Amino acid sequence: MAKLRNDALIKALLRQPTPYTPVWIMRQAGRYLPEYNETRSRAGSFLALAKNPDLATEVTLQPLARFALDAAILFSDILTVPDAMGLGLYFVEGEGPKFERPLRDEWEIRNLFVPDPNEHLRYVLDAVAQIRRALDSRVPLIGFSGSPFTLACYMVDGGASADFRLTKAMMYSRPDLLHQILSINARAVTAYLNAQIEAGAQTVMLFDTWGGSLTGSAYREYSLTYMEQVVGGLLRWQNGDRVPNIIFTKGGGAWLEDIAAIGTDAVGLDWTTDMTAARLRVGDRVALQGNLDPGVLFGSPERIRTEVQAVLQGYGIGTGHVFNLGHGISQYTDPDNVGLLVNAVHDLSRANH
């Protein structure tokens, strides 16, 4: 494959010098873009869109046509792995993802298997390869999965929940069963992310959406340990290029030092964590990704620029920062404000490099 024309993201994740701070946005291919909604309505549903490599490629590239983003991220869902295990992922409008066959009985857990990505997740790998071709080495492609614990939350509770009480009940009454699920998930996610890397993903990210709902000790036991297993098993090189990885635990600001110690290249931060303090705490062990409050994009243009500057100055001088929101972009965001943000990051960050 040809050399990346814009490798700022990869370099920043590896803490190598870049001319400016690279930026991408969680859920950058999403409902705030009219062209995304058009493609999605053509597909019929979110899942039909995610499972169609042609359409997934189309929406992955849409934000890049509008904004000077430094990366593309695979259009997919964090829950493809349990779907491939046979749990039956589906979506109810306004209620988020659900599983038709959540894990209710011990035998269902004993029967869980590590799906072969080349067999059960072919559509994702096809999309990755097709997006890489379409990108034509313009910017890197980010692959991803939900973390082992986050997958388990949905696999046990069957859908999003304010308290994931069935998962917590299992944790505090049958921890052996939860560990069994997590152990399978860690192996499945590792195989899946490695298959994405082999298909063309140039960096991969673990979304630990629900790790922040745990106590510190439960986080270490049920989420971080299994992310460490995944990170330990990930391919670090592909075709002579380093493939960095990123860990993002929403609400995990209290455990930054622990997260930075599992061997990952970069740690995502939500907006409640102060960037200056975070950098001091992790030192030069990892790069940091984040962490503008997505709510800032509802503000005035002047204020967006000011808040972008605050995050950039919070990180300070030097490499190792990837600009992002602290959470996925809201569907109600004005796309013009995203353009403004991307340009502000590029303009204002040059002074720090």
Add this chain to the structure above:
Amino acid sequence: MAKLRNDALIKALLRQPTPYTPVWIMRQAGRYLPEYNETRSRAGSFLALAKNPDLATEVTLQPLARFALDAAILFSDILTVPDAMGLGLYFVEGEGPKFERPLRDEWEIRNLFVPDPNEHLRYVLDAVAQIRRALDSRVPLIGFSGSPFTLACYMVDGGASADFRLTKAMMYSRPDLLHQILSINARAVTAYLNAQIEAGAQTVMLFDTWGGSLTGSAYREYSLTYMEQVVGGLLRWQNGDRVPNIIFTKGGGAWLEDIAAIGTDAVGLDWTTDMTAARLRVGDRVALQGNLDPGVLFGSPERIRTEVQAVLQGYGIGTGHVFNLGHGISQYTDPDNVGLLVNAVHDLSRANH
């Protein structure tokens, strides 16, 4: 009034010696209790129940009849103040609180007023007085309100929200208007809590449910500043007794030192904050309240006891700890597990005092 027979809560909040660690539970009068559901169905709705002093007294006392709790907490809602301002509080089953007339226009904000509790919140003060009589000095009564910022979130967005985008939009485009609302709210909450104290509340708590959705700097500017104003205006003595106050910002673990510095007596912790670290950080400036994961109550009896012990040992030797959950109890909790928890706290904590 007669002297409190069980003053362990008040003493612990003031960091005075107690024979054991006192315990109460957020939402202890709630849907996990069959007798609560019976009274609520008699009232017709949550709001009808909260607005009827006889029935509010009845449900406030229900958990005390079952468990050896060290406090009663007024049965009410965190949003009574904006309701008294005329915004029209109502509840939709499964969607939480909403306002009929959220603040949409600048003139509505300019017209906001500080309600006179004795006029507009009479039903709360009547309930407080009636509960005090019914308690007959058995345990102290806790009064409460939502924090100025948390009230504003609902007043602007009109109901619970994943991102409170209208509030964030105001924050990042018309901060002057948000400050106007917060300033009124701070005065209104102060007057309201003082009226509760005069009616008989022996300690008061501010629930800052949404402060944790802010960046650190926005938290200090929009939430903490106004809680400091409230705390500064609260009555500290009533009938010769100290009236301690408690601040609880859910998700506020990162800002503990700041919270402990506003003059409050005690700080509530959610379960994601480590109790040992929290105590080290606040020193002897404030008492700490919390912080068992409510999910532990879905666990086995042995595990509940182990986790209670972990929180108690996390705090360690000495006074200044009030045991609680890190969030309101789930409606799906088995009441027997609450009894087990309360007894475990009392048994296991004696060694620390």
